Amino acid sequence: MQHEPEAALSAAMQSFWRSGYHHTSLRDLLSAMNISRSSLYHTYGSKEALFTEALTRYRDQLLGELATLLAQQESAWHFIDNLLTRTAEQAESEQAALGCLIFNSATELGNGDSAEAQAAKQSVQAITDFFVTVIEQAQQEGAISPGHDAGSLAYFLTLSMSGLRLLLKSGVNQQQAKAQVEHVLRTLASR
Secondary structure, eight states: OOOOHHHHHHHHHHHHHHHOSTTOOHHHHHHHHTOOHHHHHHHHSSHHHHHHHHHHHHHHHHHHHHHHHHHHSSSHHHHHHHHHHHHHTTTTSHHHHHOOHHHHHHHHHTTOSSHHHHHHHHHHHHHHHHHHHHHHHHHHHTSSOTTSOHHHHHHHHHHHHHHHHHHHHTTOOHHHHHHHHHHHHHHHHOO
């Protein structure tokens, strides 16, 4: 069978996203990726290595989308508001039920020593590092007090996004989600 690496990796990413690392079997992956067991092992080495590569692809795509969104906004504060609001507006959708592959994986795998747990931890950190840049920009613009530690606020924003994603996965409606977004925005804007 013809192996299309990009399509196969995207299919693996979708499988892990839908079912989680532990609940995605090798059989599920082979079927989704339309490859043989030998092709999977030859190309990726193991399920663990495939997961790490799929999660890295997801993270890189997400960070690219976030950077594009930031560049399109008139300010970092508008980016934060737009990101949280758009996420809340996904309530009760198929996207909301999926959650975020990074946050899902970090929750499932914890802070273990395995390569896949470390990949999830690094992905959460990469999002937080991006948020540091956003917070610093919002501080320079005067929307967030420069007296607050940008790193700490970036972790708060990561916490808020992961919590919002969890609420959406649990089935909260759009009104409930948007109310939480308002709390987050008020906290970030407090001086």
